[in-house]
Amino acid sequence: MHYLDHAATTPLHPAAIDAMVGVLRGSYGNPSGVHDISAAARAVLEDARDTVASFVGCRARELVFTGGGTESLNLALRGDLANGAPKSVLLTSAIEHDAVRVTAEWLADTGQIDHVTLPVTPSGVLDLDVAAAIIGRFHDRPVIVAVMAVNNEVGTVQPLAEVAALLARHPNATLVVDAVQAPVWLDLRPITANADFVALSAHKFGGPKGVGVLTVREGRSITPLLHGGGQERERRSGTQNVAGIAGLAAAAEITEATRADVVARVTRLRDRLVNGVLEAVDGCTETVADRSVKVAGNAHLTIDGVESEAVLVLLNEAGIAASAGSACASGALHVSPVLLAMGVDKERAGGALRLTLGAASNDDDADAVVAVLPGVLRQLRRGPR
Amino acid sequence: MKILVALSGGVDSTVAAAILQEQGHDIAGVTLKLWGGDSDSGCCSVADVDDARRVAQQLGIRHYVFNFGEEFTANVVGPYVRAHSIGETPNPCVECNRFLKFDRLLQRATQLGFEAVATGHHVRRIAMPDGRFAVGRGFDEAKDQSYVVHMLGQDVLARTLFPVGDLTKTEVRAKASAMHLRTAEKAESMEVCFIAETRGGRRAFLGDRIPLRPAKVIDENGAEVGRTDAVELVTIGQRRGLGLSGAGDRRYVVDVDVANGVVIVGDRVSLLRHAVTLHTVTLPLGPDLLHGTLRVQTSAHGRPVACAAELVGDRLDVTFAEPQARVAPGQSVVLYATVVDNTGERDVVIAGGIAALA
Numbered sequence: 001m002h003y004l005d006h007a008a009t010t011p012l013h014p015a016a017i018d019a020m021v022g023v024l025r026g027s028y029g030n031p032s033g034v035h036d037i038s039a040a041a042r043a044v045l046e047d048a049r050d051t052v053a054s055f056v057g058c059r060a061r062e063l064v065f066t067g068g069g070t071e072s073l074n075l076a077l078r079g080d081l082a083n084g085a086p087k088s089v090l091l092t093s094a095i096e097h098d099a100v101r102v103t104a105e106w107l108a109d110t111g112q113i114d115h116v117t118l119p120v121t122p123s124g125v126l127d128l129d130v131a132a133a134i135i136g137r138f139h140d141r142p143v144i145v146a147v148m149a150v151n152n153e154v155g156t157v158q159p160l161a162e163v164a165a166l167l168a169r170h171p172n173a174t175l176v177v178d179a180v181q182a183p184v185w186l187d188l189r190p191i192t193a194n195a196d197f198v199a200l201s202a203h204k205f206g207g208p209k210g211v212g213v214l215t216v217r218e219g220r221s222i223t224p225l226l227h228g229g230g231q232e233r234e235r236r237s238g239t240q241n242v243a244g245i246a247g248l249a250a251a252a253e254i255t256e257a258t259r260a261d262v263v264a265r266v267t268r269l270r271d272r273l274v275n276g277v278l279e280a281v282d283g284c285t286e287t288v289a290d291r292s293v294k295v296a297g298n299a300h301l302t303i304d305g306v307e308s309e310a311v312l313v314l315l316n317e318a319g320i321a322a323s324a325g326s327a328c329a330s331g332a333l334h335v336s337p338v339l340l341a342m343g344v345d346k347e348r349a350g351g352a353l354r355l356t357l358g359a360a361s362n363d364d365d366a367d368a369v370v371a372v373l374p375g376v377l378r379q380l381r382r383g384p385r
Numbered sequence: 386m387k388i389l390v391a392l393s394g395g396v397d398s399t400v401a402a403a404i405l406q407e408q409g410h411d412i413a414g415v416t417l418k419l420w421g422g423d424s425d426s427g428c429c430s431v432a433d434v435d436d437a438r439r440v441a442q443q444l445g446i447r448h449y450v451f452n453f454g455e456e457f458t459a460n461v462v463g464p465y466v467r468a469h470s471i472g473e474t475p476n477p478c479v480e481c482n483r484f485l486k487f488d489r490l491l492q493r494a495t496q497l498g499f500e501a502v503a504t505g506h507h508v509r510r511i512a513m514p515d516g517r518f519a520v521g522r523g524f525d526e527a528k529d530q531s532y533v534v535h536m537l538g539q540d541v542l543a544r545t546l547f548p549v550g551d552l553t554k555t556e557v558r559a560k561a562s563a564m565h566l567r568t569a570e571k572a573e574s575m576e577v578c579f580i581a582e583t584r585g586g587r588r589a590f591l592g593d594r595i596p597l598r599p600a601k602v603i604d605e606n607g608a609e610v611g612r613t614d615a616v617e618l619v620t621i622g623q624r625r626g627l628g629l630s631g632a633g634d635r636r637y638v639v640d641v642d643v644a645n646g647v648v649i650v651g652d653r654v655s656l657l658r659h660a661v662t663l664h665t666v667t668l669p670l671g672p673d674l675l676h677g678t679l680r681v682q683t684s685a686h687g688r689p690v691a692c693a694a695e696l697v698g699d700r701l702d703v704t705f706a707e708p709q710a711r712v713a714p715g716q717s718v719v720l721y722a723t724v725v726d727n728t729g730e731r732d733v734v735i736a737g738g739i740a741a742l743a
Contacts, residue, residue, distance in 0.1 A: 309451050313497050316447070332418030332434070332452040380496055 002320045002365045006297055006358030007152050007181060012247070013206035013359075019250035020208060023243040030239055032231065041242050048249035055252040056198065057189030058215045064232045065213060065245050069180040069201030070099040071225070072214035073146075075236065076176045076197035077103050079222030080144060081112055088142040091116045091134065093126050093158065094341035099199075100146050100178055101337070113144070124156040124288050124342045132166050135173075142172040149191050150181035153325035153338045153354060154288050155298025157186070164194035174220075180204055183255055184359060185263055185295035196220055202244065206359065207251035211244035255359075262359045267296040269357055269366045274299045276370035281377050287344065287352070297358055300325065302344065303351040306380045309333050311353055314376040320368055325354035387411045388546065389494040390503045391486065392440060392448065394433030396568045397505030399440045400557045401548040403564055405503055406444055413499075414441040414448040417485065419457040420579040439567050451493060453485050460484035462579055470595045472643035473715025473742060474620040476685075477577055478533050487534075487541045501544045506530045509550035510542055511731050513724065518542035519670055519733035522721075525553040532685050535719040535737035536667040588618060600646040602627050605639075605655060616641065619648050621713035622656060639711065657708035663701040663718055663738025672696055674735045680721045681705065683712045683740075694720055694736060701738050712740040 003011070029041035046060070053060040066072045077100065081088060090113045092104050108115035116138075118131045126147055135143060145167060147158050160177060167173035177195040179188060183205040192198050192215055200213040216222055216235065228237030274286055283304030288294055303311065308324035312333075315322050324333050339349040355369060390402040392414040405412050416437040434450055441448030461480045468475035486504065494502050507523030508531045520537055523529040537545065549557050561569035576582060580590045591597060592615070600616035601609050611628040613619055619627070623638040627648065637656045640649040661683070668675070675696065680689040681703055691706035703718060712718060720736040 307493075309449070310493060310496055313449055332450045332454075334452055334454070379498070382496075 002368045004355040004357065004361070004365060004369065005321050005323045006184075006361070007155075007204075007325075007354065007356035008323055009203045009209065010184075010206050010358050011360055012208065013251050013254050015254050016202075016207050016247040016251040020243045020247040023246045027242060031242060032229065032239065044246050045240055045242055048245045051249040052213060052245075052252050055183075055188065055249075055256055056200065056213065056215055057192040058198075059218065061233065062215050062218055063213060064216055064235045065211065065240055065248075066236055067241075068210055068212040069097075069178070069199050069204070070212075072199035072201070072212045073097075073099040073176070073178055074103055075214050075222060075225050076199060076216075077107065077144070077146065078225060079235075080174055080176070080197070080220070081107070081223070086141050087112075087114060088144055089114045089116060089138045090144045090146065091118050091131075091138075092146040093118045093148065094120050095124060095151050095153070095156075095338040096146060096148055097152055097178055097180070100148070100176075104146070118145075118147070120341055122343050123290055123293055124151055124154045124338070125293055126158050126163065128159060128162050128166070131163065135166055135170060139170065142174070143167075143170060144174045144176060146176040146178065148181070149177055149179040149186065150295050151338060152181050153336060153352075154300045154342070155181075155294040155356075156288055157293055157295060160191055160194050181295070183252070184259070185297065187259070202248035202251060205251050205255045207248040208244045211241055211248045213248070258359065263296045266357050266359075266361060269361055269363065270296055270299050272363070273355060273357070273366035273369055274301070276366070277301065277373055280370055280374045284377075285348070287339070287342075297356050297361075299355040299357070301353045301355075302339075302348045303353055303377065304348070306351050306377060308350060308352050310380050311351070311376060314379065315372065318372045318376065320372055322369075323354045323356070324352045386500050387498060388413075388501045388503050389490070389497070389499040390414050391490060391505070392416050392437035393505065394436035394440075394568065394571075395505065395573070396561050396566075396571050397507065397549050397554075397557055398437075399505070399566050399568045400552070400560050401503050401505040401546075402440065402444055402446070403560065403566070404548040405546070406446070412444075412446055412503075414438075414444075414446055415490070415494075416448070416450050417490065418450055418452040419454060419481070419485065420462070436568055436571070443564075443566060451490070453489055456485055456489055457481065457579075465577075466591060466594045468715045469591055469617045470643070471742070472617070472619075472641045474713035475715040476533075476717045476739075477579075478685075479536070479717045482534050483536045487537055487545060491541060491544055495544075501546055503546040503548055505549055506534055506547050507550055507554070508534055508547050509731070510545065510547055511724070511726055511733050513670070513726065517670060519724065519731075519735075521550075521731045521733045523547075523550045527686075528554045530685075531721075531732075531734055532682055532687075532717065532719050535717070535734045536669075538667065538669050542669070588615060591615075591617060598643075598646060600643075600648050602629065602648045602650055604636075605649060605651045610636075610650065613648060616643050616646055616648060621711050637710075653710075656710050658705070658711045659708055660702060660704045661712045661718060662741045663703060664699070664741050666696070666699060666701045666736065666738040668736050670733075670735055674722050674724075675701075675720075677722075678706070679735065680732070682719050682721065683709065683716060689721060689732075692720065700741070701736060714740050714742040716740045 027041045029037035031042040031045045049060045094117050104115045107113045119127050175195045176197045180201045196217045198215040202211040203209040226237045287300040335349050388410050392398045416434050438448050465475045465477045507528040509521040511519045511521040522531045597615035599614045602611035636650040639651040681692040682689045693704045695702045721732045722735045
């Protein structure tokens with residue numbers, strides 16, 4: 001099977017597996033205890049915290065380990081509301097992940113905030129001029145701005161430094177960054193430097209599922225989602241997933257050390273894949289043609305005259321694991337709000353195909369797509385009956 | 386044969402898949418995601434998709450989810466709401482079968498290289514002597530679903546299989562149980578799948594989409610005997626929920642006039658009719674078998690009664706041998722005849738349609 005769905009999740013780095021197995025076998029202690037067995041687990045946890053803090057670009061005490069990216073984003077968005085009256089305005093880009101979008105809608109529906117969506121350009125990048133105008137309208141109210149670092153569907157890198165500069169002129173602004181898709185491709189430190197909260201998820205860069213990170217800038221207090229034993233400096237109660245966190249740290253180290261090579265190699269692979277497909281099939285459009293605004297691993301196409309669901313079934317049967325970019329818990333596909341926000345019409349959006357490469361991808365993966373996709377599209381376009 | 390099995394997450398489709406697999410077919414499962422709104426039952430919830438996916442895992446087959454939500458909204462939910470707004474009593478399950486569960490699914494399945502589609506309906510596909518196919522009643526008559534799939538035509542039937550049509554429900558459950566399939570003990574879904582009873586049911590669903598208007602309830606002499614606050618929810622034959630005062634004789638809704646906001650009630654006798662006219666007529670075997678004494682069924686589990694039928698233009702006039710309770714406009718009506726195949730006498734669908742308003 002050729003795996004081209006790295007934006008959904010990545011295979012574990014062998015180093016992460018080794019780190020986790022080592023902890024699972026050797027360091028079973030509860031890091032909050034007083035004895036040596038606890039201390040050993042605590043050492044694992046705090047070593048990991050130092051490693052991840054360096055990776056992310058924050059102080060160790062600014063780092064909260066969570067149960068994943070969605071929890072981190074919920075903690076940031078819901079935990080930061082206590083800064084009171086007048087009611088905060090939550091501004092989210094139109095292409096945020098559901099973890100932000102649905103949380104924002106819920107906060108608005110329950111009257112806890114006012115929610116405003118910031119539009120994006122047809123290239124899938126936040127429209128800074130419009131954002132500036134909208135943010136300017138709320139000068140007298142606390143604003144929380146949530147903009148992702150890298151879009152999960154089309155792979156566009158968002159102008160966070162410019163957003164931060166806009167917010168610097170606001171008297172009471174908070175920047176929440178969903179950086180879940182960023183670590184493989186981008187140095188996180190400049191992102192963290194600009195943000196009050198940054199969310200990460202281990203399984204997007206070779207770590208295990210169910211482990212995430214939220215950075216909380218020094219001086220910011222948050223209301224926890226989970227109350228209890230007061231772990232993570234009272235910000236996230238519950239015994240830490242020590243093995244998972246060790247796996248996260250190991251993945252972070254490898255990711256950091258190999259990033260430049262991976263980006264260079266995967267850029268070439270992605271270009272080979274996309275150029276090959278565009279050459280081999282008609283009616284196929286690269287959704288964001290300007291690859292300079294995208295991360296290396298993302299290839300996103302819209303294909304005329306076919307439906308994503310059918311394309312994915314046939315690709316799967318031909319040994320290619322791909323995605324349309326937008327699936328819910330049931331596995332059903334729906335027309336992508338990201339593409340609609342970019343102004344892609346509904347019919348074209350219905351033929352979306354997302355192929356995402358990762359650190360372990362190779363030439364064979366790219367070539368397999370170029371070899372298989374034309375036949376799949378021919379079969380589907382032949383007509384139903 | 387390469388067959389795509391529609392797995393609803395229920396026990397019948399589960400066993401349908403198991404049977405085809407035992408027969409050596411190359412099968413894959415699919416669950417249709419039809420409704421994105423609030424719902425707590427039927428074929429649409431994530432929990433049901435999870436059940437279907439689990440069954441596919443246990444059988445070791447691939448499982449896909451197809452989102453036909455837009456088509457479902459356009460062909461089933463929209464018409465359902467419109468029908469209520471003009472005082473009809475629609476049957477959305479029939480429309481779902483007409484547009485989605487077979488036609489649309491077959492189209493996709495064919496595109497993907499499948500030769501046939503299978504479902505867990507309790508009906509039998511009967512091969513007629515002339516090579517055509519007919520929808521026959523399921524072996525378990527209490528569970529027979531020929532009424533809701535009556536509209537299937539030759540092109541669909543030629544590529545559709547109903548593996549549990551020869552089994553009783555008890556046999557189906559026993560088989561699922563013996564195979565330790567998660568759906569073995571699952572309750573049957575009986576409600577309209579896109580309407581959540583926990584969120585106010587039909588009244589709330591329709592009230593969010595169309596204005597619900599009050600109406601007066603009068604008897605056949607014109608005397609006002611009650612009121613209703615939502616004439617769109619009233620159906621022919623209804624007895625309860627109209628605020629009728631006094632015990633007296635049992636009274637039924639015999640007519641609903643949405644435009645004028647009037648519901649007419651009468652006794653059992655005034656509910657009786659000799660005939661019903663159908664539109665949206667389907668004749669899976671053509672018009673040739675429409676002669677002689679037929680049997681007609683006017684609800685999903687109604688008792689079939691003798692009738693005669695005549696095509697008048699694109700409408701079908703059905704005359705009952707004995708007067709029957711008036712069929713609510715919007716309801717499906719299905720006609721059966723007995724045919725003889727190599728296994729004996731079979732009741733098969735020869736026509737169907739929707740009861741017309743006027």
